[in-house]
Amino acid sequence: xxxxxxxxxxxxxxxxxxxxxxxxxxxxxxxxxxxxxxxxxxxxxxxxxxxxxxxxxxxxxxxxxxxxxxxxxxxxxxxxxxxxxxxxxxxxxxxxxxxxxxxxxxxxxxxxxxxxxxxxxxxxxxxxxxxxxxxxxxxxxxxxxxxxxxxxxxxxxxxx
Amino acid sequence: xxxxxxxxxxxxxxxxxxxxxxxxxxxxxxxxxxxxxxxxxxxxxxxxxxxxxxxxxxxxxxxxxxxxxxxxxxxxxxxxxxxxxxxxxxxxxxxxxxxxxxxxxxxxxxxxxxxxxxxxxxxxxxxxxxxxxxxxxxxxxxxxxxxxxxxxxxxxxxxx
DNA sequence: TACCATGTTGATTCATTTAGTCGACAATAT
DNA sequence: ATATTGTCGACTAAATGAATCAACATGGTA
Ligand code: FES
Ligand code: FES
Numbered sequence: 140x141x142x143x144x145x146x147x148x149x150x151x152x153x154x155x156x157x158x159x160x161x162x163x164x165x166x167x168x169x170x171x172x173x174x175x176x177x178x179x180x181x182x183x184x185x186x187x188x189x190x191x192x193x194x195x196x197x198x199x200x201x202x203x204x205x206x207x208x209x210x211x212x213x214x215x216x217x218x219x220x221x222x223x224x225x226x227x228x229x230x231x232x233x234x235x236x237x238x239x240x241x242x243x244x245x246x247x248x249x250x251x252x253x254x255x256x257x258x259x260x261x262x263x264x265x266x267x268x269x270x271x272x273x274x275x276x277x278x279x280x281x282x283x284x285x286x287x288x289x290x291x292x293x294x295x296x297x298x299x
Numbered sequence: 300x301x302x303x304x305x306x307x308x309x310x311x312x313x314x315x316x317x318x319x320x321x322x323x324x325x326x327x328x329x330x331x332x333x334x335x336x337x338x339x340x341x342x343x344x345x346x347x348x349x350x351x352x353x354x355x356x357x358x359x360x361x362x363x364x365x366x367x368x369x370x371x372x373x374x375x376x377x378x379x380x381x382x383x384x385x386x387x388x389x390x391x392x393x394x395x396x397x398x399x400x401x402x403x404x405x406x407x408x409x410x411x412x413x414x415x416x417x418x419x420x421x422x423x424x425x426x427x428x429x430x431x432x433x434x435x436x437x438x439x440x441x442x443x444x445x446x447x448x449x450x451x452x453x454x455x456x457x458x459x
Numbered sequence: 460t461a462c463c464a465t466g467t468t469g470a471t472t473c474a475t476t477t478a479g480t481c482g483a484c485a486a487t488a489t
Numbered sequence: 490a491t492a493t494t495g496t497c498g499a500c501t502a503a504a505t506g507a508a509t510c511a512a513c514a515t516g517g518t519a
Binding site: 140141142146147150151154215216220223225226227228229230233242243244245246248249250252253254256257258259260261262264269270272273276277280298299 | 300301302306307310311314375376380383385386387388389390393402403404405406408409410412413414416417418419420421422424429430432433436437440458459
């Protein structure tokens with residue numbers, strides 16, 4: 140139940156793009172450098188986002204990628220689906236025909252509840268929210284350094 | 300973000316055990332047959348559950364495995380943790396020290412929300428509930444065959 | 460006691476997926 | 490033209506997942 144680098148790097152790249160968007164396209168090279176992702180690998184991560192029409196790319200000098208939709212309209216669920224495929228934790232939830240037990244299997248219900256729970260979080264988070272959250276974190280981090288309000292460092296999660 | 304066979308087979312095996320528990324231990328052979336899991340593989344799935352003190356095993360003739368706790372006290376979260384390890388979708392949520400970005404990374408918050416959402420479902424489901432749900436499904440399935448109330452066949456999930 | 464049925468453990472194999480690189484190519488600005 | 494950028498597919502290496510097997514330990518039963 141771990142996210143692969145596709146999901147992790149891909150969302151970071153998209154967030155980076157949103158943070159550095161100012162009309163002109165952002166070159167992959169810049170994103171790769173800032174996010175410490177190898178350029179050739181990042182190219183592959185970006186492909187499904189282009190195909191999914193979340194971003195568009197422009198080739199040639201001064202090219203790069205840019206958002207196709209405003210950040211408020213880009214939901215994380217859509218991004219993760221493009222990067223990682225179906226969100227369901229088991230196949231039979233989404234393709235009930237592949238499992239002979241569907242219909243008399245109690246576990247399926249639970250797996251589907253988990254799918255819904257994950258979708259709920261992802262659906263309810265937009266790129267815009269991530270941008271704001273990130274800006275705020277960076278600001279408060281700088282503030283910390285300057286000596287003003289820290290104390291945001293919360294407790295560790297109790298369960299894994 | 301897919302569950303491996305450990306989680307899928309393991310929970311099915313445990314549910315099967317709960318359904319067929321009547322004081323005497325249930326041989327792995329029987330569970331393997333009913334759940335269509337190869338016996339040598341099932342042995343490995345059962346090991347962490349024994350180590351986690353959810354079930355106990357008895358060797359020799361008429362041996363097998365049996366629950367150590369009553370089904371109402373066995374939460375799915377515990378089972379999945381034993382079978383699959385940490386529930387967190389990324390490492391940095393549970394080991395914040397491994398990622399240099401922790402503390403100024405907006406994504407971490409989201410990954411942790413997902414962890415909490417999954418935990419919520421898993422924590423809130425006991426083996427007892429699964430047993431009841433399963434019995435009910437089997438009953439209504441037989442009812443279906445006999446001609447009475449079907450119509451439980453719900454709609455497909457809209458999102459993946 | 461001998462023997463059979465069962466669980467335990469670790470090694471090993473095979474297949475799949477993940478992560479990443481590379482090279483040839485296409486498009487665009489200057 | 491040429492340098493810069495994205496696109497695509499082939500390729501490799503490493504990690505993980507799935508499964509099997511053999512050797513052993515242990516407890517019932519004849
Ligand atoms: S039907 Fe396949 S796990 Fe429920
Ligand atoms: S700190 Fe590693 S992903 Fe957030």
